[in-house]
Amino acid sequence: MPLLTRDNEGLARDYDALSADRQFKSGKQLVQALALQPGDHVLDVGCGTGRLAEFMAEHVGPSGHVLGIDPLPLRINLAQARSRDGLSFRVGDAYALDDLPDGAFDVVCLNAVFHWLPEKSGPLRQFARILRPGGRLGISTGLKGHPNPVREAAAVVLARPPFAEHPRGEAADHRVDLDEMRRLLGDAGFKVALLETRLSARVFPTPDEVLRYAEASSFGNLFGHLPDRLRPAARAAIGEALAALATPEGIPTSTCRIVTVAIKP
Numbered sequence: 001m002p003l004l005t006r007d008n009e010g011l012a013r014d015y016d017a018l019s020a021d022r023q024f025k026s027g028k029q030l031v032q033a034l035a036l037q038p039g040d041h042v043l044d045v046g047c048g049t050g051r052l053a054e055f056m057a058e059h060v061g062p063s064g065h066v067l068g069i070d071p072l073p074l075r076i077n078l079a080q081a082r083s084r085d086g087l088s089f090r091v092g093d094a095y096a097l098d099d100l101p102d103g104a105f106d107v108v109c110l111n112a113v114f115h116w117l118p119e120k121s122g123p124l125r126q127f128a129r130i131l132r133p134g135g136r137l138g139i140s141t142g143l144k145g146h147p148n149p150v151r152e153a154a155a156v157v158l159a160r161p162p163f164a165e166h167p168r169g170e171a172a173d174h175r176v177d178l179d180e181m182r183r184l185l186g187d188a189g190f191k192v193a194l195l196e197t198r199l200s201a202r203v204f205p206t207p208d209e210v211l212r213y214a215e216a217s218s219f220g221n222l223f224g225h226l227p228d229r230l231r232p233a234a235r236a237a238i239g240e241a242l243a244a245l246a247t248p249e250g251i252p253t254s255t256c257r258i259v260t261v262a263i264k265p
């Protein structure tokens with residue numbers, strides 16, 4: 001289970017810069033699928049440093065509002081620099097939405113967040129509660145089972161001594177497949193309007209670039225379970241494993257994500 005205590009200022013700043021080329025791009029596609037309207041009230045759950053919330057605020061205009069929440073205070077600090085009329089941020093958690101009124105939002109959005117939630121039914125029921133009838137839930141999230149070179153390299157390295165003496169415990173992230181997503185949405189009372197997978201490929205110039213991106217995106221959970229003294233060696237070993245995958249262009253990676261829009265009846 002991901003820990004929310006492993007973030008630091010460097011990771012938060014890296015995320016803000018490095019996500020511009022990845023999560024922000026997929027987030028814009030999710031926003032397009034959600035067909036935001038002027039005047040919409042939007043909740044961005046797990047907003048990170050607020051890039052996508054800022055983009056959504058432009059779509060909903062001065063009569064709308066976007067609220068971004070995230071449990072990581074350092075990311076919310078960076079997001080708050082983007083605040084303005086119609087766009088606000090606060091520390092918050094998908095498991096603690098009780099203070100938000102019933103039917104208060106037209107849209108709830110989770111971009112690159114759903115796979116970090118170990119238990120999904122409780123948050124989905126809350127999203128249904130805070131959406132108005134006809135409101136839209138948009139989720140873009142990693143697909144279970146799609147091969148990922150960083151996770152695979154990390155799994156091999158971390159299974160070796162001395163790293164294996166410090167078990168990671170439960171899986172760091174919690175991906176679902178299309179059938180699981182359909183069932184979860186149906187059980188929470190949503191009607192599925194869009195449910196598909198999208199593949200995107202990217203080549204990183206060096207192993208260090210792959211690792212910086214992976215560490216920032218996982219808010220320190222890639223090898224954050226290791227004692228400080230072992231982390232440099234783990235990072236170097238994962239980097240070596242990634243270097244072995246390099247082509248003349250760099251290190252190829254691909255992600256496959258589920259994109260879904262579901263309607264509260």
Ligand SMILES: C[S@@+](CC[C@H](N)C(=O)[O-])C[C@H]1O[C@@H](n2cnc3c(N)ncnc32)[C@H](O)[C@@H]1O
Pocket residue numbers: 019023024027045046047048049051052069070071072075092093094095110111112113116117217218219
């Ligand atoms: C890869 S980032 C995505 C950030 C942002 N949505 C974006 O598109 O750039 C994943 C985010 O999920 C957030 N997250 C993890 N657990 C969460 C929870 N229980 N509730 C809300 N957000 C959570 C993390 O704090 C992190 O900022």
